[in-house]
Each structure stands twice: as structure tokens, then as C-alpha cells.
Amino acid sequence: MSISSAHKNDQSACYSIEAVEGASEFLYTFTGCWDTDNIGKLSAISFPQHSHSPYEVILDCSQISAVDTAGALLFRDLIKKLLTQHIPYSFVSCSVEMGKVLELVEDFYQEIPVPHAPPLGISRILIGIGKGTEGQLKEFLGLLSFLGQVMCQIGNLCLFRKKFKFISFLSHIEQDGLKALPIVSLLSFLIGVVLAYQGITQLARFGAEIFTVNLLAVGVLREVGILMTAIIVAGRSGSAFTAQIGTMVLNEEVAALRTMGVDPVDVLVLPRMLALILVLPILGLFADIMGLLGGAFMTYVFLDLSFVQFTTQFKSALAPSTFWVGMVKAPFFAFIIGLVGCYEGLCVRSSAQSVGLHTTKSVVRSIFLVIVIDAIFSIVFAQLKI
Amino acid sequence: MIEPILSIHNLVTGFGRQIVHQDLNLNVQKGEILGIVGGSGSGKSVLLKSILGLIKPLSGSINLLSQPVVPYQLEASISRHYGVLFQGGALYSSLTVEENIIFPLREISRLSLPLCKEIVGLKLSMVGLPAETASKYPSQLSGGMIKRAALARALALDPEILFLDEPTSGLDPISATEFDELILNLHSLFGFTVFMISHDLESLHTLCDRIGVLVNKKLITDTIEKIIQVKDPWVQKYFHGQRGRAIFSNPLH
Structure with a gap:
């Protein structure tokens, strides 16, 4: 609110205070615009101590052209300071409008409670660790109970107690499988190229370049092909699951499903997870082929190894189980990516920020779990001597 | 004649082939409360977005606070003088x-x-x-x-002008009435201008000095008493329907 808005767009409109010390009084003369645009960084009107005591403060407002709530708050603070120091004050030619604004500010003034200051030092760190641990534990339990829910619904599905959302299943096969093919193929090809190049340069020192093919066969088929695929799919589809389901939670679509007696796990989670379990091994197979092609390309360029020679060496490097050791991991990776993606989506609560937070969590957590599972498989295979 | 705080001259807006507003004119004076009503899809939100510079009109001019509105180029020096209350609040x-x-x-x-x-x-x-x-x-x-x-x-x-997009929608009648009183109180305290889109007949009745009705791609503005007599089937249905009669048939207002 302004007393005279005509001055608002005036560049020269500015504020100033002049304090003149009299015999037993201070005369403050205020001029110009006391509004949000003008008062700038000024956070309080200062007043110097008078040399004589007692004294009076006179506030001359006759030359003030505009005051808004921000300006009025400054006056309120000044008056409050004068009151607490028991200094008498009086306004001179304060306009009706300005009086109104001052009154308005006084009427509605309320202080914002200062939030509890966080504890300092060692206790703060301990509290942080405690809360973090509790949060992680809770989320782990949540994921575990969600796993139970999903297994129940898969059981129901197997016993033909529930209808399966076949169309949604197909559409997810397209979304998460078919459309991921180009990027998975390209990246696997490049990984094959990189792996072969490193193999060639290192093994050349021993004159054992030919064993690059063995390195490729074991490396790509057992580990890299399927791991790369899982990581790409976690970034691509896992995040999409979380964002889709999370937005549906925000939009109360999930609540709507529940009110219709439909379990969101049936409609939203199972088609996604089962589609992923089906397509991830296929994507992995593609990744293996492309990775080997990338390697074969490099050995052809650098070692002059023909395709036939490559295949002969490749066959000699393979144990019968090598391919399946890699491939058997794919459905487990797919299961964990789908599970975490959908679980984080259903955890979204009430704000756009929450969608972002859970999408990040979903990707980080599913990649983490994929690598953990991969490590477990390695140990199991080592024990079984495969 | 004082310069209006908001003036729209021959505004034409549309998307593709569909024209939403055709030669729409409006003047809002400082300190008044204007309510905009119209059927679904009549372009109330489009009008608001055009005024705020969030949509580019096909032709016509809009002046807000004596400055022409340039779409997509909102100057803080102008936008600081108006406040917008979005339908869902749009709090960050x-x-x-x-x-x-x-x-x-x-x-x-x-x-x-x-x-x-x-x-x-x-x-x-x-x-x-x-x-x-x-x-x-x-x-x-x-x-x-x-x-x-x-x-x-x-x-x-x-702000000198406040834009409200369906301020009482989604509120229970008690909260809605309280909200109306709040706007009215603040209006008398600050003396700002209010441009309000609303379907709440009760709040239109208590708050607005003038009402603008969006019919046939144009805006008819007048006081409530005169608007309810406009011979247009939509206007008649709107103000003289079962809900409207209970509020507007009171001859005292």
C-alpha cells in the first residue's frame, strides 16, 4: 500500500532520514518513498544516544511520499525500540494513509517462532547416524514386505485366481525391451571394443595377443554383457517405473485403484516386473553378441585376425557353462530392478520433490543391489567351481 | 477519466484453427473487484494467462499497470506490482x-x-x-x-492488482465464506484491484463490483443487477438456475 502511488515508478524517488540533535530532543525528518523498492538492505532505523537525558524523539513524516508494509515495519521496530528504552516520542504531520498502514502492521504483527536449533558437535553426528540407520532399516523392511506382497500376487496369478493384465505386459515389453535395444547394443559394442583394445595392448607384452579372444569370451559372456545391460535398464526402466507410479500416487490414481478393490500390485507392478524379467535376458543376449562383435572388430583391425580364426580361438576358450553363467543372472537382476523401481514409486508422498527423490533412490539402489547380487553369484560359482 | 489499471483492446487468442476470444475488450479501474464467469472451455483461464503474458495472443493489445504486456518476457519491475493466486495454490x-x-x-x-x-x-x-x-x-x-x-x-x-483463479473452488462453504471475507477485508485495507475467475455464485455476489461474462468469444461486463438481465441463454441459465435464483433473486441487493 502506498500513500501516493504516483511516485512509485519515479526513478528519483528515494528515502532518507535526517537526525538533528536539539537541546532536549531528537528531530527525525523522513523524506521520500519508504517502500519495498526503495528501502533496500536497510533492516532497522538506527538512532544515536542523546548526550542529555531525559530527551524526546520527534518523528517528522511530513515529507514522506509513500509507505508500504515493509516500510511500516521499520517504523514499528523503531517505535518498539523507543518504547523499551522508555524514550517518549511523537509523530508530526503523519498522514491519514500512513497512520492506517502503521495501524495495519501493528494489528497483524506476529512473530515467527524460531525453530529449535539443531544440537551441536558430537551429539549431532550421533543423532545423524542413528536416524540414518533407522531410516535405512525401515526402508529395507518396507522393501522386504513389498517383496512378500509381490510374491503373494505372483502366487495368486499362478493359481489363476487373478486376471493378468496382458496388454499392459505387452506394452511394457515394447517400452522396456524393444526400445532399449539400440542403446544396449551400441554401448555393448563399444565396451567390447574397449575391452579388446586393453587386452591387445597388455597381452602384446607377452606376445600373447591371441588370448585377447579368451579375455573377451569370458569377460563379456560371464560378466560385462549382462551387467552393462542391467545397469542401463536400471537407469532407463527402473527410473521410469518410479516416476510413472509416483506421479500416479500424487494424482490419487493409486488410491482410486484401491477404492475399486483393485490391488495396485496386480495392475501396476506385476506387468512391469514380469515384462522386465522376460526382456532382460533377451537384451543380455544381444549385449553379448554386440560385445563380441565389437571385440572381433578390434582384433580384426589390430591383429589382422580373420573371422574364422576368431571363432576357432573363441570356441577353444569357452567352457560349456560360460554363456549360461552370465545368462542365469539376468532374471534376478530384472526382478530386483522391477521390485525396487515399483516399490520406490509407491513410496512417493504428496509432493513433486518426493518423485525426484525416490527416482534417484530407485536408480542408485537398484544398481547397488544388482552389483551385490552379481558378487553373490560370483562367490556361489566359485564355490561350485563353475 | 483515470487511466484503467488493466485494459484489453480487441484481443484475439486461439490455438491452431480454434479461436477462443474474438475482439475482446475490457477495462478494469483501480480498486474495483471484477469477477469473470463463463462455461467450461469458454476461455477464462486463457484470458488470465494472456493478461499475465503466459500465452501469446494472435492480435490485440493488453495494458497492465500502464505497461504493454509482452508475452514470455515478464519484467520483474512490473510483475512485482501484481500478485497471482493459482487454482491449486502453486506453492513450491x-x-x-x-x-x-x-x-x-x-x-x-x-x-x-x-x-x-x-x-x-x-x-x-x-x-x-x-x-x-x-x-x-x-x-x-x-x-x-x-x-x-x-x-x-x-x-x-x-500488489496493486491481485489475480485470483477460482479462489474458493475445493473449499467447504464455511472456508469459502471466510475466504471471501478475507479478500474483502484485505481489499478495504490495501485498496488493491481484484481480477477474479470464479464459479462460486455466492462469492461473486458478496465480492464483486462488476461481473464479466464470457459468451460467444466476447466479454460482457456490467454490474450484477444488469448482467443477470442480459438476454443470453447461457447467462439466463447461469444466474437464474436453481442455485442462482436462491442468491440473486434477493431484491435487496
Whole structure:
């Protein structure tokens, strides 16, 4: 609110205070615009101590052209300071409008409670660790109970107690499988190229370049092909699951499903997870082929190894189980990516920020779990001597 | 004649082949409360967005606070003089209520932080929210509180004109009546202009000096008494339907 808005767009409109010390009084003369645009960084009107005591403060407002709530708050603070120091004050030619604004500010003034200051030092760190641990534990339990829910619904599905959302299943096969093919193929090809190049340069020192093919066969088929695929799919589809389901939670679509007696796990989670379990091994197979092609390309360029020679060496490097050791991991990776993606989506609560937070969590957590599972498989295979 | 605070001259807006407004004219004087009504799809929101420069009109001119509105190029020096209350509140969900209200203050003005905090307390109390609300996040508030907090944010910079998009929709009748009284109170305190889109006949009746009806791609504006006599089938149905009769048939108003 302004007393005279005509001055608002005036560049020269500015504020100033002049304090003149009299015999037993201070005369403050205020001029110009006391509004949000003008008062700038000024956070309080200062007043110097008078040399004589007692004294009076006179506030001359006759030359003030505009005051808004921000300006009025400054006056309120000044008056409050004068009151607490028991200094008498009086306004001179304060306009009706300005009086109104001052009154308005006084009427509605309320202080914002200062939030509890966080504890300092060692206790703060301990509290942080405690809360973090509790949060992680809770989320782990949540994921575990969600796993139970999903297994129940898969059981129901197997016993033909529930209808399966076949169309949604197909559409997810397209979304998460078919459309991921180009990027998975390209990246696997490049990984094959990189792996072969490193193999060639290192093994050349021993004159054992030919064993690059063995390195490729074991490396790509057992580990890299399927791991790369899982990581790409976690970034691509896992995040999409979380964002889709999370937005549906925000939009109360999930609540709507529940009110219709439909379990969101049936409609939203199972088609996604089962589609992923089906397509991830296929994507992995593609990744293996492309990775080997990338390697074969490099050995052809650098070692002059023909395709036939490559295949002969490749066959000699393979144990019968090598391919399946890699491939058997794919459905487990797919299961964990789908599970975490959908679980984080259903955890979204009430704000756009929450969608972002859970999408990040979903990707980080599913990649983490994929690598953990991969490590477990390695140990199991080592024990079984495969 | 005083220059109107908002004037629209021969506005034409549309998307593709569909024309939403055809030669629409409007003048809003300082200090008045104007309510806009119209059927679904009649272009109420499009009109508001055109005025705020969020949509590019096909032709015509819009002057807000004596400055032409240039679409997509919103100058803080002008937008600081108006406040907008969006339908869903549009509070930033990652910020607390306090930070939401401080946001325009810190972005546009150079006010010091302590003063900004005092302004937050003041505006919250004006819209009838307790000071404890300040530290809460929008997701922790009820629908009515979100609208009040968003209104506090719109009022942060002491606007000269306030745009309200369906301020009472989604509120229970008691909250809606309280909200109307709040707007009326603040209007008498600040003397700002209000441009309001609403379907709440009750709040149109209590608040508005004039009503604008969007029919046939044009805007007919007049006082309530005259608008309800306009010979248009939609207007007749709107104001003389079962709901309308109960409110507008009272001859005292």
C-alpha cells in the first residue's frame, strides 16, 4: 500500500532520514518513498544516544511520499525500540494513509517462532547416524514386505485366481525391451571394443595377443554383457517405473485403484516386473553378441585376425557353462530392478520433490543391489567351481 | 477519466484453427473487484494467462499497470506490482511456507532477511494463518490453508492488482465464506484491484463490483443487477438456475 502511488515508478524517488540533535530532543525528518523498492538492505532505523537525558524523539513524516508494509515495519521496530528504552516520542504531520498502514502492521504483527536449533558437535553426528540407520532399516523392511506382497500376487496369478493384465505386459515389453535395444547394443559394442583394445595392448607384452579372444569370451559372456545391460535398464526402466507410479500416487490414481478393490500390485507392478524379467535376458543376449562383435572388430583391425580364426580361438576358450553363467543372472537382476523401481514409486508422498527423490533412490539402489547380487553369484560359482 | 489499471483492446487468442476470444475488450479501474464467469472451455483461464503474458495472443493489445504486456518476457519491475493466486495454490513444494513467501521478496527486492521474516509473519496473520504454519511444507497443509498461504505469497510485495483463479473452488462453504471475507477485508485495507475467475455464485455476489461474462468469444461486463438481465441463454441459465435464483433473486441487493 502506498500513500501516493504516483511516485512509485519515479526513478528519483528515494528515502532518507535526517537526525538533528536539539537541546532536549531528537528531530527525525523522513523524506521520500519508504517502500519495498526503495528501502533496500536497510533492516532497522538506527538512532544515536542523546548526550542529555531525559530527551524526546520527534518523528517528522511530513515529507514522506509513500509507505508500504515493509516500510511500516521499520517504523514499528523503531517505535518498539523507543518504547523499551522508555524514550517518549511523537509523530508530526503523519498522514491519514500512513497512520492506517502503521495501524495495519501493528494489528497483524506476529512473530515467527524460531525453530529449535539443531544440537551441536558430537551429539549431532550421533543423532545423524542413528536416524540414518533407522531410516535405512525401515526402508529395507518396507522393501522386504513389498517383496512378500509381490510374491503373494505372483502366487495368486499362478493359481489363476487373478486376471493378468496382458496388454499392459505387452506394452511394457515394447517400452522396456524393444526400445532399449539400440542403446544396449551400441554401448555393448563399444565396451567390447574397449575391452579388446586393453587386452591387445597388455597381452602384446607377452606376445600373447591371441588370448585377447579368451579375455573377451569370458569377460563379456560371464560378466560385462549382462551387467552393462542391467545397469542401463536400471537407469532407463527402473527410473521410469518410479516416476510413472509416483506421479500416479500424487494424482490419487493409486488410491482410486484401491477404492475399486483393485490391488495396485496386480495392475501396476506385476506387468512391469514380469515384462522386465522376460526382456532382460533377451537384451543380455544381444549385449553379448554386440560385445563380441565389437571385440572381433578390434582384433580384426589390430591383429589382422580373420573371422574364422576368431571363432576357432573363441570356441577353444569357452567352457560349456560360460554363456549360461552370465545368462542365469539376468532374471534376478530384472526382478530386483522391477521390485525396487515399483516399490520406490509407491513410496512417493504428496509432493513433486518426493518423485525426484525416490527416482534417484530407485536408480542408485537398484544398481547397488544388482552389483551385490552379481558378487553373490560370483562367490556361489566359485564355490561350485563353475 | 483515470487511466484503467488493466485494459484489453480487441484481443484475439486461439490455438491452431480454434479461436477462443474474438475482439475482446475490457477495462478494469483501480480498486474495483471484477469477477469473470463463463462455461467450461469458454476461455477464462486463457484470458488470465494472456493478461499475465503466459500465452501469446494472435492480435490485440493488453495494458497492465500502464505497461504493454509482452508475452514470455515478464519484467520483474512490473510483475512485482501484481500478485497471482493459482487454482491449486502453486506453492513450491520443496520450500516451507516461510520460504515460499520470502521467495518473491528476496528475488525482487533487496530487503534484509530479518525484515523479510517480519513481513512473512505479518502476511500470514493477515490471511489468518498462525505463525507455526511458517515452518511447514505445503504437503503438510490442508486445501484451505494452501490457498491462504498462496494468498500470503501473492500479497508479499503489496500488489496493486491481485489475480485470483477460482479462489474458493475445493473449499467447504464455511472456508469459502471466510475466504471471501478475507479478500474483502484485505481489499478495504490495501485498496488493491481484484481480477477474479470464479464459479462460486455466492462469492461473486458478496465480492464483486462488476461481473464479466464470457459468451460467444466476447466479454460482457456490467454490474450484477444488469448482467443477470442480459438476454443470453447461457447467462439466463447461469444466474437464474436453481442455485442462482436462491442468491440473486434477493431484491435487496
